[in-house]
Amino acid sequence: MKRNLTKLMVLLAILSILLTACQPKVSETEQPVQNETSTTKVEEKEECSYKIGYVSDVGKINDQSFNQASWTGVEEAAKLLGLGKECYSFIETTDSADYEINIRSFVDEGYNIIVTSGFAMGAITRQIAKENPELFFIGVGQEQVNENFEPDPYPNAVGLNFREDFGGFLVGALAGLMTETNVVGGVFGCQFIPPVARYEVGYYNGVKFVNPDAKVINVYHPGSIDVCFSDATFGSETAKALVSEGADVLYGAGGLTANGALITACNQGAYVLGTDMDQFVTLPEVKDCILSSALKDIQEGVVGVIGSIADGSFGGGDVYAPSSLAPFHNLDSAIPEDAKVLLEEIAEKLYSGEINPCTPFEGSNPNTFCVPIK
């Protein structure tokens, strides 16, 4: 028994030594002002002219599309501003009840630029922005509106919004032009998520615009938020069914679920279309099948807004980042020239308001909340 106690004492002693050795780090954060140049570590922390925090939505930060793009934007912006790795960080939300405390953690830790990702955090981001007018807030996909959907900008909060319906329309048009069987498919995540709904409705309308006789088969994952964006196997099985039904072009907008669909459709010989980021880069398995992706320029948008904070040109309110098609990469030669010209014309007409990509059709998803071009 003496032996056991001795061992225990030794362990506890080691533990307490380790704990005391790290005391300086703990007390540092409680004393924001430290003028002594005692350790270089203290100085490095002081060099953060900006501290950028990122709170992701329920989902995975490296989901190779939405959440990832925002985080990559933060990393890039930090690099451009010369900020070290300790000057930016993230919190991954696992429960929507935690939105508020996750954002407040960054506020409490002295972060002065806070990026929150996902429309669900819109209201709470705005509330915390109102309470902290000296901090900057960037809401990715969050419209700066009040309860009556009227514009209500705060000077320290920007809503970085996207027109997913435009992106969906463009890929839909591309799909409609490239299909030879006149059957195109789409695999989507949860149907109650407005960006996803906008992609789907835009896609449908885009196909029909260039190819009114084409059959468009769009399938949503029927589950709840904890599976609909992370069920790659379901996406894959659905893609098999769609290809059996004759689809030779398949669009995916739904995180990991859609990724499964894209890879399988590619394996079965169909063209695919990606979402949010250039999936030619992020999903290498489909690089020989992917015509394009509905780009949201999230990364560039985040970099741009953070840059405007740094150079003083920041203004609150809604910003609408452009939607575009990703480069055609390996399939550039497979797409006929007149198709490319038509796509550019369509893009112009979308931005001039001549085409409404969000027109509801019979049985269409009512969760779109599209914002018309003024």
Add this chain to the structure above:
Amino acid sequence: MEINLIIGLSTLAIIKAAPLVFGALCGLLGERSGVINIGIEGMMLISAFTTFLGSALFNQWTGGIFPTNLSLLVGLFCGITSGALIAALHAVLSIHYKIDQVISGTVINLLAVGLTNYIANVYIDPTHLSGVGVFPTIPIPILSDIPIIGPILFSHQPMIYLMFIMVIFMQYLVFHTPMGLRMRSVGEHPRSADTVGIDVNKTRYVNVILGGVFAGLGGAIMVLESVGRFQKLMTSGRGFIALAALIFGGWTSTGALGSALLFGFSEALGVRLQFGDLNHVKVIVIVSGLVILGLGIFLLIKKIIEKEISIKKFISISILIVLGSIIMIGSNYVKFPTFSIPIEFLGLLPYLLTIFVLAGFVRRAKGPAAAGIPYEKQ
């Protein structure tokens, strides 16, 4: 048109059922010998993870000089091995350390999700590690040309055929071999088995680890025949559905296949109804008629086999059969309203159907009597 619909649905149902069947077989081996495994989900997830890593890294390190299928086979081997190893952990925890089998299953589930997500976050995603491909579809010559049945049963990727073979093999193994008898006696009356000279714990170890091989196949098939790579949380609860399929099927492999197919079929139907060309109400009515008819026929056959036919029961069974037939035949002549069932409700089909069939068809399910209790030699 209808034929194509049935072929399409059945094929999709088989594809959806395959991982469930492998998972159920994993549970079968363990439980028949008395070791409960609720960690099938974790085992399948880890297997999918290692299958992907094995095939992708092999391909990367050999510079792609070998054909795709070889890389996939390497991945398969990795997946099966990892399944067996995790099962060995489960076995050691619950047999040697005698912790409750529910706890060791939970531990595996937690570790599987935590580790695969973590490593995917810090290694797989940043390096954009790419999958290698999937197994090709191999139609069996001659058999795949049979009308209707051919495309449904004989035109699949190889692991689907493996699944069918394993179901038949396991049914034979468990119920018609000495090894199966040993397994079942250890699961029902370990004390008596011990007296006869069977090493109870060794049998359990062997069974659980073999079960891990099946879990490995379940995880591997998702990567090697569907998605083509690992994606976080890709099992999405299939391990638990596999467990349900096992119990639902009365702890037999053919029963597990049947319940997995029921599940896969209704899930496939839910997806198919989203295509927009079928009348939802009509399909639901036909399916209900089919289930009622099936229930009637099933009860009839059961009563005939049991040789007990009372007039009252016979009348109620005939009512069921007649009702079912009327619904199915009559639905061709009725004009149904075009009412679009919401997507979430379409997704409920498998779960509602399982509960209904469970209450209606499968009565008191009896599992191995000694399941869940660590064995103490005296």
Add this chain to the structure above:
Amino acid sequence: MDNLLNKLNPIKNIYISVIVPILAIFTALILSSVVIILSGSNPLLAYLALAEGAFGNLNNWIETILKTTPLIIGGLGVALAFRGGLFNIGVEGQIFVGSIASVIIGTTLKAPAIIHIPLTLLAGVIAGAVWAAIPGYLKAKFGAHEVITTIMTNYIATRIITWSIGMNGPLRKTTSFVPETNSLLETARLPIMISDTRLHIGIVIALILAIVVYILLFRTTLGIEIRTVGLNITAAKYCGIKVNRNIVLTMAISGGLAGLAGAIQVMGLPPYNFTAGFNVGYGFDSLAVAVLGNINPIGVVFSAFLFGAMDSGARLMQLRAKVPVDMITILQGLILMFVAANQIIRGIYRIQIQDKKADKVNLSQGWGGGSK
């Protein structure tokens, strides 16, 4: 000398029953730090941030308590079902059903808080109890194994509720892009215990419930009946216990607890509504908490606190050390393993005790159909 040592045995046993879990946690932290180091982060920084995030200041303590509260109640529900020989894996769905019921009563009823709050809580309890009673009834009447039916009812509840907060659904808050319900009226919200903080009275309810469940299980006739059915159904029948009624009742109480947890979450956490992504995964967490606590109400409180602290501290761990939140899941798995298989810990650290079989409860008694 031997006599003295023997007299010290009870103290030694208590000392060991505290030391072994602590060592289990310590060992889990050491093992996980290997993973953290391999991925390029600093484990010490991570763990200190974890600890500070859980206990560093008053607000962090409060967040830990807020995370602990639903885990206690959900864990009690699972533990009680296990005591009755039943696997209630349906806690996830029962929590959601309770949340939705509390939303309905909390947004539509107009009453002073003194009435509104208990009614809203009661709505959660009843909803959860009914939802759990369905698998209970199916088991009692048809012998349907509750593992299957509770898994199925989980999916059914989750998906129907998801539909109900979509644009086509009846509960949708129409003035929002977000799939969420309206917020509870002020009179239905749980009172705050310390002003200007988020600490609501849910923890008090949870702790009282732990005592109530303990008394119920170990000091009342009903509790004895439940546990008898759980240990030996044949013996229970001989004693004249109505087994079928018992099964349904046990599931109902278990589900009622889960439903209450769901209601408290909605009534206590701003913005006091239910939304997609709310409280995802609490069903599985409750299971882990219940088994870690050896399905004993007091043990459940402690293990819920441990898990709650880890969940709460995870924010700061991610923020300061950039360690992905999945590390918490790994830690929880390792801790569960080392605490349950404490022989491993005792082997590593050479601690000897007499194996007390009396307290070892078998969770899987009811798996194989029940008659032993």
